[in-house]
Amino acid sequence: MPASPEEVDILSDLRARCHAEHGVFWMREGELGVFDPEAAQQVNAANFKDLTLPDRLVDLLLRRRSKQVSWKQVRTAWIAQLRRLTDAEGIGGLAARMDALLAERLDRPLDLVWAAQQVCTQALVPVVVAGLSPADRRRLLRDQDYKLRRLLTLEAKRETFREAARSILIQVGGGLVVRRELRGRAKGRRPRQLDLTDPIVDLLPDLGMDRAVDAVTAVLTAIAGPPGSAAACLVYELTRRPDWMARLTSELAAIPPEQLHAAPTRVAPVTHRFVKEVLRMWTPPLLMTRGVRTDIDLERASLKTGQRYFLSAYLIHHDPRHWQDPDVFDPDRWLSGAENGPCSGASYVPFGWSPRACIGASLGTIQLILLCHLLCTRYRVQVDDPEAVRMAMVAVPLPRHLQGMIARMA
Numbered sequence: 408m409p410a411s412p413e414e415v416d417i418l419s420d421l422r423a424r425c426h427a428e429h430g431v432f433w434m435r436e437g438e439l440g441v442f443d444p445e446a447a448q449q450v451n452a453a454n455f456k457d458l459t460l461p462d463r464l465v466d467l468l469l470r471r472r473s474k475q476v477s478w479k480q481v482r483t484a485w486i487a488q489l490r491r492l493t494d495a496e497g498i499g500g501l502a503a504r505m506d507a508l509l510a511e512r513l514d515r516p517l518d519l520v521w522a523a524q525q526v527c528t529q530a531l532v533p534v535v536v537a538g539l540s541p542a543d544r545r546r547l548l549r550d551q552d553y554k555l556r557r558l559l560t561l562e563a564k565r566e567t568f569r570e571a572a573r574s575i576l577i578q579v580g581g582g583l584v585v586r587r588e589l590r591g592r593a594k595g596r597r598p599r600q601l602d603l604t605d606p607i608v609d610l611l612p613d614l615g616m617d618r619a620v621d622a623v624t625a626v627l628t629a630i631a632g633p634p635g636s637a638a639a640c641l642v643y644e645l646t647r648r649p650d651w652m653a654r655l656t657s658e659l660a661a662i663p664p665e666q667l668h669a670a671p672t673r674v675a676p677v678t679h680r681f682v683k684e685v686l687r688m689w690t691p692p693l694l695m696t697r698g699v700r701t702d703i704d705l706e707r708a709s710l711k712t713g714q715r716y717f718l719s720a721y722l723i724h725h726d727p728r729h730w731q732d733p734d735v736f737d738p739d740r741w742l743s744g745a746e747n748g749p750c751s752g753a754s755y756v757p758f759g760w761s762p763r764a765c766i767g768a769s770l771g772t773i774q775l776i777l778l779c780h781l782l783c784t785r786y787r788v789q790v791d792d793p794e795a796v797r798m799a800m801v802a803v804p805l806p807r808h809l810q811g812m813i814a815r816m817a
């Protein structure tokens with residue numbers, strides 16, 4: 408598979424430096440690459456210890472401090488709500504939404520990357536904000552589509568004034584939907600919902616409206632990126648590996664989707680291995696950058712407040728010091744005792760690092776298993792020109808020329 412120019416230029420250079428400089432090196436002045444598993448854990452733990460939300464805009468303007476709210480408190484509320492949500496409705500709702508979104512795309516030429524992205528992201532929107540009117544839902548989806556398009560734009564292109572104005576309007580529209588929903592629920596005009604907006608309604612008195620909208624928007628942004636990218640890479644691997652497609656199909660055909668939730672490792676171990684390997688091989692995003700909030704001493708470098716550091720689960724997952732044959736896609740490396748398995752827990756981090764690690768890790772994994780279920784047992788994906796498909800490395804791993812069609816199985 409030929410590498411894309413993007414990969415050759417940026418990733419090869421980073422990988423070579425990672426190897427030569429043991430995973431921690433200055434990328435530019437004031438910007439440290441922290442691509443060693445243990446150092447990445449350390450730097451993130453130190454940087455985000457006691458993280459609080461930024462002050463409210465109104466307080467900044469009045470030059471006073473806002474009430475301090477810890478990010479941990481917000482995350483804890485979301486994680487508890489996700490647990491309540493999956494306990495109450497299992498994954499039936501998510502599975503039904505993904506099924507319906509796939510069904511809307513049948514029997515016509517498709518960009519399969521875009522289709523996978525949209526199916527996963529749109530199916531997650533009600534997990535974040537449920538019970539929207541059709542018009543508000545459309546506004547939010549337009550904003551989600553806009554976020555996705557920006558992520559998938561390969562070459563940074565200068566926006567025209569008209570495009571920039573339109574994008575601002577779309578984002579403002581999405582923000583207004585969230586604001587209306589928060590206010591409506593707080594005033595009792597709209598019903599409370601089992602979604603991730605609801606715990607923020609309880610925190611409104613402490614957060615204030617602007618910070619509350621920002622918190623919900625942060626989750627909407629989080630679901631507009633990695634889940635869909637991982638789904639597109641899953642479709643890429645599934646369609647080019649008939650042997651694995653057959654293994655997954657024979658495992659999943661016997662399992663009703665609602666059973667996948669409880670214990671995927673036990674119920675669908677082959678599919679779970681496949682999903683884990685997709686997340687190792689093609690981890691989005693390729694690089695994450697963080698501002699340094701407090702001076703931090705690492706073993707091989709010291710960071711000063713105001714500098715930046717970069718993290719990359721992708722680089723850790725492709726480092727031969729931590730993985731045997733890291734560029735080989737092999738779901739069986741996840742069999743217990745496999746020689747090419749992870750050398751430590753810290754070397755597999757598709758959901759990032761504590762205390763900012765993904766709050767939706769379990770749900771995200773289940774969603775990818777569900778996608779396998781749908782694509783192996785209910786739908787058939789056909790790629791127009793398999794030879795033309797290749798992986799590009801941009802902000803996320805992005806299959807290119809993955810055009811084709813989705814049909815219902817006979």
Ligand code: HEM
Nearest residue numbers: 626629633634637757758759760763764765766767770771
């Ligand atoms: C396969 C699917 C997913 C992948 C690969 C993924 C990956 C990630 C990654 C890499 C981060 C950054 C972690 C860090 O900064 O160290 C993140 C953060 C986050 N993710 Fe996910 N994610 C997925 C699904 C989801 C889902 C389903 C939700 C919510 C329903 C979600 C909500 C969030 C939130 C809110 C954050 C920000 C956490 C914080 O800043 O404290 N993600 N995710």
